[in-house]
Amino acid sequence: MTAPRPASPGDTLDRVETPALVVDLDALEANIAAMASRAKAGGMALRPHAKTHKSAEIAKLQLAAGAIGICAQKVSEAEALLGSGVKDVLISNHILGEAKLDRLCGIAKHVRVTTLTSDAAHVAMLSQAAARNGAEIEILIEIDAGDARMGLQNLNQVGPLAQAIDKAPGLRFRGLQAYTGPFQHIRDPEERADAALASAEIALEARDAILALGLSCETITGGGTGSFDYDLSEQAFTEIQPGSYVFMDMDYGRNEDGPSEVFRQSLFVLASVIRVPEKRVVYVDAGVKSLNLDSGMPGVHERTDLAFTKASDEQGRVEIATKGQAPKLGERLLLVPSHCDPTVNQFDWMVAVRNGRVEHVWPVDARGCVI
Amino acid sequence: MTAPRPASPGDTLDRVETPALVVDLDALEANIAAMASRAKAGGMALRPHAKTHKSAEIAKLQLAAGAIGICAQKVSEAEALLGSGVKDVLISNHILGEAKLDRLCGIAKHVRVTTLTSDAAHVAMLSQAAARNGAEIEILIEIDAGDARMGLQNLNQVGPLAQAIDKAPGLRFRGLQAYTGPFQHIRDPEERADAALASAEIALEARDAILALGLSCETITGGGTGSFDYDLSEQAFTEIQPGSYVFMDMDYGRNEDGPSEVFRQSLFVLASVIRVPEKRVVYVDAGVKSLNLDSGMPGVHERTDLAFTKASDEQGRVEIATKGQAPKLGERLLLVPSHCDPTVNQFDWMVAVRNGRVEHVWPVDARGCVI
Structure with missing residues (x-):
């Protein structure tokens, strides 16, 4: 039941298949x-x-x-x-x-x-x-x-x-x-x-x-x-x-004067824009089967003009601020999980990246090990 | 990365390791x-x-x-x-x-x-x-x-x-x-x-x-x-x-005059009571890594005196009504998922049961297949 690997070592980030769990x-x-x-x-x-x-x-x-x-x-x-x-x-x-x-x-x-x-x-x-x-x-x-x-x-x-x-x-x-x-x-x-x-x-x-x-x-x-x-x-x-x-x-990021002053965000879900409808919204290919929403919505990394507002099983709705830049069809966004632990547990693979290039594709060895 | 099988065909339900995804x-x-x-x-x-x-x-x-x-x-x-x-x-x-x-x-x-x-x-x-x-x-x-x-x-x-x-x-x-x-x-x-x-x-x-x-x-x-x-x-x-x-x-169960009049609940998460503290509450071994809470809390099957009220990663809090019967340490409860699709996607195995006995242990073939 192991899902396919989304990348291989040496790949650039833009070749990683989405959605993927990415670690900086x-x-x-x-x-x-x-x-x-x-x-x-x-x-x-x-x-x-x-x-x-x-x-x-x-x-x-x-x-x-x-x-x-x-x-x-x-x-x-x-x-x-x-x-x-x-x-x-x-x-x-x-x-x-x-x-x-x-x-x-x-x-x-x-x-x-x-x-x-x-x-x-x-x-x-x-x-x-x-x-x-x-x-x-x-x-x-x-x-x-x-x-x-x-x-x-x-x-x-x-x-x-x-x-x-x-x-x-x-x-x-x-x-x-x-x-x-x-x-x-x-x-x-x-x-x-x-x-x-x-x-x-x-x-x-x-x-x-x-x-x-x-x-x-x-x-x-x-x-x-x-x-x-x-x-x-x-x-x-x-x-x-x-x-x-x-x-x-995101949840730890909300602690004031908190751990986010000591530690950097290293975990992301890489997602692709799969639909750009008429209005100021796009849809990405990551929903509640890739992101765990028990601590709220994910963030969009380095994009204060975008807000992830809603998710179905496999799709996420991203709203664009009035003066924000609309992502294009196929564009990739790095989402910041709201709760890291159960988000990691959704994935079989963790794509470990340095300077925009895949260094390892690590198995999430204990994924689903609930017993 | 496949998690261990929680049961074998022929097992009685009380031998299935918990938490487990169970299908009637x-x-x-x-x-x-x-x-x-x-x-x-x-x-x-x-x-x-x-x-x-x-x-x-x-x-x-x-x-x-x-x-x-x-x-x-x-x-x-x-x-x-x-x-x-x-x-x-x-x-x-x-x-x-x-x-x-x-x-x-x-x-x-x-x-x-x-x-x-x-x-x-x-x-x-x-x-x-x-x-x-x-x-x-x-x-x-x-x-x-x-x-x-x-x-x-x-x-x-x-x-x-x-x-x-x-x-x-x-x-x-x-x-x-x-x-x-x-x-x-x-x-x-x-x-x-x-x-x-x-x-x-x-x-x-x-x-x-x-x-x-x-x-x-x-x-x-x-x-x-x-x-x-x-x-x-x-x-x-x-x-x-x-x-x-x-x-x-549970979510479809909230539709009035809805599909729950035609279809029966067939999906459960079997959980065990792992802690009985002093007050009117028990804890089970299923939390947000076994149940998906995007559509609210799970129900407790055929137990109107029990309410699943909160979950951490691997533990669930179950509160007992004033005149309810407190489950014992080790007792098993059948939880009814609030949202079936992402709950199934947490598990590698589905334990298919008839008359209290395991008939099949089916792989969740497409678990984690998000790409």
């Missing part, structure tokens, strides 16, 4: 280096989230720049990224089901595998799977660090749960996850900083409850592209796990 | 039969749109039930569906670019291929490609049948454009496309009927302009799952091209 290699490399140096300067480990790029090649670049490992969000996603040579994988999700836990244990035989729980019944399932497979799985307790999602809300339960994990055969208690997804997108920088501080305080309170029981708490992981600067100053976490910084998107 | 075969077959018999009774040809299912196996079932061919929305999508044995493909889109037009001509050497235009400059590109490849491509003029999208708006230009196509080497003028996507989802049945009538009148006016020039107009294609009943009564089209009826979705 200079910007990608600069982003990887910038986050690595920020984390290093902050004295904190960097474990990039690979759910954003789903690419073993990009994971390799992150590891080469000093990342201690990667995060994945699903077991099959982690499996698909082992080709990167990664040795330490955090599956930052709650994994259930016998078959899936057996797969998880299969990975744990080759590399260090950590995953999350917030529930004693779930700890029993994890332990049974580890015992059944003769594997050791490391466990973080996911705490609710303020966003009221899947984490454990009652901090009084953290200590007893850590003890249960510590005693469970096949499991090793490793620490805490205190990630807050929605906080990454708080627009006002002061509010975002306050939210990061509050999360850090919750994480430290949970850590202290664990230490008080005589257990160790090796890892506290959290933070993302929107909060990493504050997370580095708080120094509550031992590692940060940002994902989107490699690519960036 | 009884409902699918009933939907295919119902549309085939409606079209037959209405004396109109049926050309189902394969962009909905992207599956050669489902196209085979539609052809066996009497469909005269299929629609595809992209060239690579059509290529991926040739395994169905289809002999007549309408690529219901405007195809540009030398490489893509060469591929189109490649298909035209094996099966009857028709595609759309609304523009004289585009006709020249199509003709050059046909001549270059020694192929014959059949052409429909896409007219604006009322929805102000890509179709030709000025009906005075229809005749001259038909003549230009008729004279262009390698092209054969076949007729008109008068499809109106947004009209399929008009909630009020009277308004929807009025819109269908207006489209039919525009199509007949365009046809008359062509006939007046001494050209023939073999085909008028249009109509979808929301309008087919009205299209069949108007008798302006020669064929209808509905897609979603095979699966149905």
Whole structure:
């Protein structure tokens, strides 16, 4: 079911078949280096989230720049990224089901595998799977660090749960996850900083409850592209796990005083104008099957006179401002995804470009790996 | 890049790995039969749109039930569906670019291929490609049948454009496309009927302009799952091209007096509860990478006490009504996609189930085929 490759190495950008997922290699490399140096300067480990790029090649670049490992969000996603040579994988999700836990244990035989729980019944399932497979799985307790999602809300339960994990055969208690997804997108920088501080305080309170029981708490992981600067100053976490910084998107661009001042847009969907009707509008060959609209409409790169306003399955409507220049039939536009992660997941191939020429056509190795 | 198969034939539904795209075969077959018999009774040809299912196996079932061919929305999508044995493909889109037009001509050497235009400059590109490849491509003029999208708006230009196509080497003028996507989802049945009538009148006016020039107009294609009943009564089209009826979705379910009275929901995303926090909410293992939210949130099948309210990349939040029954950790829920087409396009595999048992695991052959 792999879709045809849209380009070959050596092609110029105008020969790439559209729509195509295009990555600007200079910007990608600069982003990887910038986050690595920020984390290093902050004295904190960097474990990039690979759910954003789903690419073993990009994971390799992150590891080469000093990342201690990667995060994945699903077991099959982690499996698909082992080709990167990664040795330490955090599956930052709650994994259930016998078959899936057996797969998880299969990975744990080759590399260090950590995953999350917030529930004693779930700890029993994890332990049974580890015992059944003769594997050791490391466990973080996911705490609710303020966003009221899947984490454990009652901090009084953290200590007893850590003890249960510590005693469970096949499991090793490793620490805490205190990630807050929605906080990454708080627009006002002061509010975002306050939210990061509050999360850090919750994480430290949970850590202290664990230490008080005589257990160790090796890892506290959290933070993302929107909060990493504050997370580095708080120094509550031992590692940060940002994902989107490699690519960036319209949504992160809306954060004021935000990550777009540190990272460059490296991800685009290259589209072609396929229809120029009578009025001040054109249609491109990219719609909701090439762009994910859960965070709004995509932008049009370096074209303030154009606005992408609507999409059907395979067509996008682009409106032209009063004094704007109407794109011609066949003209190509670089669209900036509104949400990078699910947009990448639409494509089988990522066209990596430098100076207008295709350098690599990378597979999106973990595309569709939802199980 | 193909994701792992979530099931094997013979598995019971509770063994399918989640999240998985699940098709109820009884409902699918009933939907295919119902549309085939409606079209037959209405004396109109049926050309189902394969962009909905992207599956050669489902196209085979539609052809066996009497469909005269299929629609595809992209060239690579059509290529991926040739395994169905289809002999007549309408690529219901405007195809540009030398490489893509060469591929189109490649298909035209094996099966009857028709595609759309609304523009004289585009006709020249199509003709050059046909001549270059020694192929014959059949052409429909896409007219604006009322929805102000890509179709030709000025009906005075229809005749001259038909003549230009008729004279262009390698092209054969076949007729008109008068499809109106947004009209399929008009909630009020009277308004929807009025819109269908207006489209039919525009199509007949365009046809008359062509006939007046001494050209023939073999085909008028249009109509979808929301309008087919009205299209069949108007008798302006020669064929209808509905897609979603095979699966149905939440969005079509919102049409009053609509297609959900004729067709059954056959498409689901099977998800597992992975977290039961303290409050009246659970989280499932399906988010925006398994469900497409461009038409709102998915439903929860046969559970009026549960509401899917929010999704992150790989997690979905399900809220429990005051007197509702809280799902347990590991419990499975069947989610009803809000928009079937882009949801199918997230998955590499379709698990076809009858009476709670897996009968087939079909590849989504044209998944990701956007070029």
